[in-house]
Amino acid sequence: MIRVDATDALLHDLRNALGLVVGLAANLRDGLDGPVNDAQRAHAQRIVEVGVDAGAMLERLASTGAHTDPAAAFDLGALARSIVGRFDAQTAARGLRVTVAVEGDDVVTGDRLALSRAVENLVGNAFKYTPDGGVVEVAVRRVDAPSPTVELCVDDSGPGIPPESREDVLRAGARLPRDGAIRGEGLGLAIASTAAAAFAGSVSVAASPLGGARVSLRIPCGVGAPYPHDSAGKRSAR
Template sequence: MFEALKLLRSTAFRLSLVYLAVFAVFAGLLIAYLSWNTWVIFSRQLIDTIDAEVQGLAEQYRIGGVLRLIQVIDQRTGNPSSSLYLLEDPDGNRLTGNVARVPLQVWKEDDAVRIRYERFNEGVGSNHEAIVRVFLLPGGFRLLVGRDIEERRRLQDIIWRSTLLGVVLMVVLGVGGGYYVSRRILARIDAVSETSRTIMAGDLSQRMALSGSGDEFDRLAESLNAMLARIERLMHGLKEVSDNIAHDLKTPLTRLRSRVEAALRAEPTEASYREALETTIEESDRLIAVFNALLMIARAEAGAAGASFATVDLSDVARDVVELYEPVAEEEGQSLTVEASRKAEIHGNRELIGQAIANLVDNALKYAPAEAGGRDISVSVRCQGDRAQIAVADSGPGIPAELRDKVVERFARLEESRSAPGAGLGLALVAAVASLHGGELRFEDNEPGLRAILDLPAGSGKMTGA
């Protein structure tokens, strides 16, 4: 009972009833109009036929008088038809015709009228319906001519009964169809609601079921599933970040606290306190840099920087970054060059793209030192069709192919780079910036060394060059 009430109260069922009511009213009005218009046309044609026949009989009367008129009427009534005739003398006596009796007021009518009458040679009480017209002849004779409409009336009744039956069947089928459609729709909605409750309970792996029909519910389910997959990835990333923060920041915070405690336990001198404070500030700066990097990654992944997109020339950005890091490279005995002679304009965030290029250059300088063979580092900007590529290549030890997917994760660091300063967030930020701009970060062998490529789409910007 509850299920039936739930279906009856559903929007789909109520909409089905509304459409059914509108269609039924429209169909009824249309059928009524057609029926009425058909009857009007039929009556007009019938009256025109009667008028023509009356004129013809009046002409016969003028030619041959009453005897000829009686002869013509007898001849016509001898053949079975729907035509009606009645001729009376001035005293009201019936002279000929196939009509036995008509209402007296009919003889006073000037126009065609619809009457009930009795046929001649039929039993008393026979009752038929006809349209007739009365014509007064010279000498006081009265002529009645008409057409029986009984069969047409019965046909009209059949049409009306059929129409009524059709409307009833339409209502029954409409209600049944609405019930069936509502039940199917309600089942799909209930499935979505049940899955939503399961997801809200904490099971983010659940997805909306697809029927395979490709209808609007399937398209909605696909969009919801894509959104849920995105939310699951973000939640998984948040958990991963939380775990990584707890793991990777615990050590520097503990070290910071230990140094402060050691300074407090030591002989209170100005030099020891200064050294402890300087060390604390240095460690704090590293922690602040880590949190700034995490915030920048979160900002990029959330798409918050999309509102500040503008036309950016990647060549200018690359040259600025190389100019900034050239002194560092020279100090480390490395060569840093840039190949970006042509414009490569895209639609993006200049600050984030500059930070991404800087991270790639910084990684190349840091993890491909001169003593490891990484003397030559190059930054190039190229355009290929509707894509722009910023490549940072070095001649250092590179990254094994099986670890290249791992290095873009937060706080991910290879064993051989553990001794180098850093928190393992640089490449994660580059990957987030690439994703924000609809591009990707990929790695290739430079033979020897590593080639990191930031591949970005042109978007609504304009790119020129080879």
């Protein structure tokens, strides 16, 4: 007999719902319901990816922090390219100039899903705050001093972040007064910062040569850590 409590039942239903979404999106992507153009195929693929990722997040929720993803080595540059690619439609529609420059193929080790969310938040923020026709540049490079580190920088030509607010914006819920009209909960940089800390890394904000913000995420090469948890085994909400 399989024992199921209310939470298990809810998670089961959520996974089934996600399974349906993923399955139908995959069928659309693969043209099972008729021809699709490249943009439609890319959107359907994105739904599949987000659905599968959401399933993995649910799995973590179900485990209440008792498990973390086994550390996996992965290429941060490849991850950055993949995430920027998710914004292709927006890039074209808004006339943005977007580049990704990757030096080397250094790997970092750890929770790929957590870092993927971090990078997606950094890139998503740059897109959100850059005006139409502006520039977003993503660069991944190795920095050897003071210790071997992989650095991902996201530069934009948006309004930037004033020096006095650059630490504040890394905290959950922090938003600049001028951003009131732009949708957001002030969580993106906090999520990125927490994920970076789980890799023994960091996120910092500076001025970009493009005139907007430069947000840098630094992760020690080849070293990682599971998601941070408090003493009760639950994910830390820092």
